[in-house]
Structures are given as C-alpha cells and as structure tokens.
Amino acid sequence: MLLYQQIRHHLQERLATGELQPGCKLPSERTLQEQFNSTRITVREALARLEAEGLIYSQKRRGWFVTPEKLKWNPAKKVNFNLLAQEQEFTPQTRIVSLNTLLDNTICPELGNGALYCLSRVRSLNERAIMFEAIHCAKARFVDLEKQRLDGSITEVMANVYAVEISHETCQISVTVLPDYVAEILEKNNGTPCLKITRSRYSADNDLIDFNIEYWLHDAIEMIVEGH
Template identity: 25%
Template sequence: MNSVAEMQQQHINRSSGLPLYLQIYELLRRRITSDEWQPGDMLPTETALLEKYDVSRATVRQALDALVQEGLIYRERGRGTFVAHPTVEQGLVRIVSFTEDMRQRGFEPGTEVLSVGLVQASEEQARALQVPVGEELVHIERLRLADNEPMSIEASFLVHRLCPNILSHDYAVLPLRDALENDYGIRMESATQTIRAFNASPRIAQKLGIRKSSAILVIERISRSQYGVPVEFLQVYHRGDRYVLYNELRG
C-alpha cells in the first residue's frame, strides 16, 4: 500500500534542469510527509546528505533551509536536524485538515457525508476556481464531528476535469487531500482564505444542532496546486460556540 514511499526515487537527476537543491528538497519532503520519518526523528547529517547526493554542502543546506522555512524540520547546533512536531500555531499559516486540526485540539474527529455529486459552477464558485460559469464541479458536503458532537459543515467544490472519478472514494474515511495526491499527483500547496462571522441559516443551524441565527465562523478557502492552478473551493461553517482560531503575530 505504501506506494509513494516505495516508488520513491532515491537519486537526483543532474540533467533534468531541475535545480539540485529542489530535487533533494522533494526527496526529503516526501520522506517526512509520507510518515517514513516521524516527528522527532533525526535526519541524516548534512555531511551524510552531501556524500549521498554528491553535491556541495551549500546545496544540501539550501534544501534544508526550504524545509525549515516550511516548518517541517528544525535544526539544533551541535545535535542535528530533526523532523518537526506539528504545532497548533500552524492553524492559520498552513493548510491543515479537519482531522489534524481536531487531534491537535484534543478532540476525536468524525465525519458524516451529507451529499456528494456533480454540480455546475455558480458565478461565485467559477470566480473562485477561475473556470467558466457552468463548468462541472465535484461537490462534497460533510458534517464534521468532534467527540461525536457536530463541530462544522464543510462544503467542498473541486474542478472535475482535474480529478475525474474522484467520487468513487468514500470521503467519510479518506481525506480528500490524500486522494488528490495519490490518484492525480495534485498537491495543495498554497491557499488564500477569508474569515468572517455570520448568523446561521435554518438549514445550517439544524445540521449543527444549534439555535437558528447562532453565530457561525465562516472560512472560505481557495487552494491551489503545485502548478498554481485553483483546485478546491472550500466553505467551512464552524460553530461559534465551539470553534476558536488561534494564531501568533509579529510586531
């Protein structure tokens, strides 16, 4: 099953035109995101890496720098380089799945699929995904539970053209991000989102088990692939009485 890790290329290609440090970055990144290397594990030393890939130390460090900047690893002088532990702070800086998010908050996550199907892009959706109005979109609506209590409703819209047949999975179990990456090689690499408060509509209030008109924290997110193409338009309705965002700022 662990096909990504098994198929993993262990060498770099000096004639591919792709910068060496990027190739090394990708190789290391995959080892981390595939969970082959766990949080706290020590990475090979810089010396070991430069020997393995036959590059200079500066090139190895450039690859590691990118991973540090991404928050995936951290360095300790005199000790080594280690896989980072995910932190809550990442909530407003990195794309985090509901499952990860809830685990970090100490809740047991659950999912109930409300509806799945194809729809034609509305004007709002078309604008978000940069496709023509009417383009075929995959629509997945899920109720998200925390410790078996409703926490959020997630409405996801994907460009069907980019991921045909994605509907054959069971999204109560399989994270959407994994399906996109494994089946279509699409990685959600960046996103923009807006956060606002609004009063729950009767339908949303009923699904979330709260009083009509209760305050809802709405997050709308447009995720783009590694090629910069919009892939998903996500609308999340969080219960205002249960869900709090947290982040850190600099002066």
C-alpha cells in the same frame, strides 16, 4: 443590578467553579425562572448572552449544555482535521452529507465553466457536530471522485489519487450566523452564530484547485495566527 445579569452571573460563577462541568446539562429554563422569581423571557435573555459568550450552547429542544474545550487551530497551516483533533484529545468524526454535481458553475468563476463537484460534510468532536463544509472542485480534474474515500483528508486524496498537490491558500474569515439549511443539518436553531471561512486553495503554479466554504460553531474553535 439587572435581573438577567444576576442570572447570568450566577451561572457564570457555577461554570467558573467547575460545579457545572463541560458537556453537562443546565437546569431547565423553568427551574431557573422559579429560582429567580422571574419569567422565561428574562431567563432566556441571560442564556442567550452566555451562548454568545461561548460558555453554553443549546441542543434543539433538548436543553442547554456547558460548552466543551475549543479546538485550537492555525488557519495558516495545512490542516488535517483528524490529526489536529486527536492531538488535542478529541474524538473526531466526519459525516458525508452529499456529493452533488453542479452542471453550471455559479459558485466560483475561477474554477472554470465545466461541471463541479460539491462535497458537503459535517465534522464532529466527541459526537458534537461543530462544522459544516462544502468543497467545490472541477469534475474534470477529479474524475470519479465518488469512488474515493471522502470522509478523511481531501487534500490527501487529491495528492495520492489524482497527483494534485496543494501549495498555498487564501482564507476569508468572518463572524455571522449559520445559513438556515446548515442550521438544520447541524441541528441548531436558526440564527446560531458561527465563523464563516471561505478558502481558496492553489497549486504551485497558481491554479485554483478547490474552493471551500466552512461554517464553524463560534464556540468550538479558537484560531492561532503567527505573524512574521
């Protein structure tokens, strides 16, 4: 039996029995190294696999932790992140990273030639940052967006303030790694796996209203999809 597999299985067992509870800190790499008469490289081989599996995650230079419950999410339904999280007994939080104006639209031709807003936010569950998103919409359509509350549901701001209703959307979902600048913002190592979701949202008459890019930590979300 391979050494890193032994370490991996040892930790898996301690996770399965509940000896290591969600959120709690694992022994340090050097402790594990001694315990298994091995080296840090080999220990990290095991940890990397557990991380890919979604069982543990690292906080930069702080240590390794047991992954909390995943948020269950149905991408086909209009989501309100805060409500969804609360239903599942998480404490959600949204932090605004920036609101920029892009003078020339190179992101999404469908949104026209005019200037765009780009709203970047980080969302957390129980103090753990799990998602970064960049929301793009036409500045002309949402004048003075910066004067609105932007840490809640954008869908609701669009509906209530600008009378723009979202009727349907298309998502593309793939598995990749956080772009380096996103990893920085989420305080993750570069190369951290994630789900990338790009989302185009339309009005009833098929006008593109906004175009969003989301990066979810791969171990923080589980999708539910219902087919006809």
